[in-house]
Amino acid sequence: MKPMSEYDTEAKVSAAESAALELAQTSNETRSDGLRAIADAILERESEILEANEKDVAEAEAMLEAGEYSQALVDRLKLDSTKLESIAEMVRSVADQEDPLGKTLAARELDQDLELYKVAVPIGVLGTVFESRPDALVQIAALSLKSGNSVILKGGSEALHSNRVLYDIIEEVTADIADGWVQLIEAHAEVDAVLEMDEQIDLLMPRGSTEFVQYIQDNTKIPVLGHTEGICHVYVDDAADLEMATDIAFDAKVQYPAVCNAVETLLVHEQVAESFLPEMVEQYESADVEVRGDERTREIVDVNAATASDWETEYGDLIISVKVVEELPEAIDHVNTYGSKHTESIVTENADSAAKFMQSIDASSVFHNASTRFADGYRYGLGAEVGISTGKIHARGPVGLEGLTTTKYYLEGDGQLVATYAGDNPRPFTHEEFDGEWVPGTRSRN
Template sequence: MTERDTTRQVEQAQTAALRLANVEESDRNAALGAIADAIRDNSDAILAANREDVAEAETLLADGEYTQALVDRLKLDEAKLDDIAGMVESVAAQDDPLGKTLDARELDAALELYKLSVPIGVVATIFESRPDALVQIAALALKSGNAVILKGGSEALESNRILYETILSATADLPDGWATLIEAHEEVDRLLELDDMVDLVMPRGSSEFVSYIESNTQIPVLGHTEGICHVYVDEAADLEMAEDIALDAKVQYPAVCNAVETLLVDRSVAEAFLPSVVERYRAEGVELRGDEATQEYVDIDPATEDDWSTEYGDLELSIKVVDGLYAAIDHINTYGSKHTEAIVTDDAATAETFMTGVDAASVFHNASTRFADGYRYGLGAEVGISTGKIHARGPVGLEGLTTYKYYLEGDGQLVATYAGEDAVPFTHESFDGEWNPGHRTRE
């Protein structure tokens, strides 16, 4: 595809975004319902396309080019497709994020300022092997009134194509160009140059990949990087609960970014805790590495410095014994990716110190890191999990795909009235009220 083709697609997305912002919520919800139905109805063709991708991926896995975790993220089945369709319906069931009056303020009598939620506009996403990511992102973009440009990984090429075609066929009544699929790296490079047309780019991948995107565009970037997540077992932990949480956080689905990669254990409970939890990990096939202190209590392979900053994405785990709460916090803030961290403790003050002292988008007390998810948070779905601190943080759902604008309702007022020696003072009084086009609330 030529640079002109990519530019034309983005121009079409710009036009679609302006029109989609004015599509009624009922119509957006109906389109989402149609997408869910189409995914279920087209399941045979979707799964056939996915099998092609998986077969190719397994060949590359055998050659050592792909990891098992990547192949696992790629696979679809009937149950997964039904979950994807249910996710789309969950997005439709969310409150409309658009047109909310976030603030209302009287500047003077019959001069009222309203702050309203609106779509961002044109958002571009670049994501990895999970085909369900394409559907999640498209559904959230549609519900929030944004046009979306989708770039999936080459390993999911056939799956992404048919899912995209299924979505478009179900949304024929929406503005042309509201969703666009691009595939070539050249298209991404051209896209990143179009900072006057694209309002936000959301890459999902490694820190190096996100840094590359940030360095090669002037478009605002909302990055979803790796998840180097920790569970810290405190001296006041219920050790049976701690075992269950540590196990769930690793083995329930090890290929995802909210799975735990390092287990931190307070030295005072290491002897009582480690042998049992290691036995349970081994029963689940987890490959374990530990620091010297951990090896005093259990017979496992040594951990290296690199292990503390590695996202395994597989049944692998590093373990470190720490000397107290602040040592755990320091380790996490040094090696963590600001994604999701958890503490297991029965001491509320210790939990508070940990949760306020750890720098992460999500911090949990007595719960598995695997809860860090847009659907589980009640957001319907997520575009990704932002580990930054600007605009949106943690699972990015509908609210993260909106911005705001100010509407001013007046009655012929002039700035000159409020300037000079005889200036009329502003009232600047906040009030409860919803914007009503052409009307003022406090008449």
């Protein structure tokens, strides 16, 4: 294994910047072939990868015995043949995705022989800091290559040896596409250096805990694609199908409680609270969910008391808070006050109430008669998921490869001057949209 020089961060980022210009000109075929070569090399070099991974696992197990790490962390870290096969398959599925680049998003004739095209292009240089699963490194590198972006990778230190081998493989088999497009950093000092490089790095994609993402957002001027927390609600309207409401509220909490799109607070219209809550609570308790209710809830069912802080807590666990509301506006107001603008759901057979709820709630996803757990790039059909954004700028909600692109305007003229279109007798613009595509080298009209 080649030694890593850990502190030449500027040289690494600078190399990534140059490579980004090259990468932007590669074809989808070249980038996808590169991805398939990565998948092949991962399978071919299995023993080398597993050997490095064993070192990480051994070190992690020592930490586990010392009480520093959890068993879950050790499990996530561990690779085997089957996991490597699924990693290779994931890389191939990214290769098979539609090309996110080169699409003409708008074509407009400004005047005769003066044509403007808005085209999807890579963003440039991405910075990523991610958790200890070694497959995260491969996934992020794959998404970056497919979208034509250079990427600076910083994985968890627990996966140091695994990450080095995986990085070496990726770097080696794709160096001829754009040398330097992928860079590995390891030291914390390098992360701090990266956070300062807002002139060189175009977008940061941190993955990890809420606190971690918040830390990144607070310590950089680089735009961050990520989400900080998910406080999601299910509102059971007075016109709800109560059986449906029970199933949705159960699924939204129990199917996978640790994730950001799980429900944390259930809001129940007072008209249906008495018929709905007993059965709901019974179901929750049968699945070991702790229910915490407000005063009105506790008049109906015997559960723990919810305090004000419950409304603003992302449990990420088998706990749910319940509040009885007088009417729809109170539910909307509660969600807009305590929600994290992630995903919200109303259960109702009343179309007007659904419309009102969906329009009034300020969140990236608002559902009608469906579980909040559907908020996810794969389920949304976006292909590979880059992340989920709770920000409103650039990308919002589950983000696919499109979120790793920006746009560029191409203008094809035959000598037009602005002076012709200004002054006392200006020539008018035609400004007509047309179906058209910017194809390099064929739009010359001379």
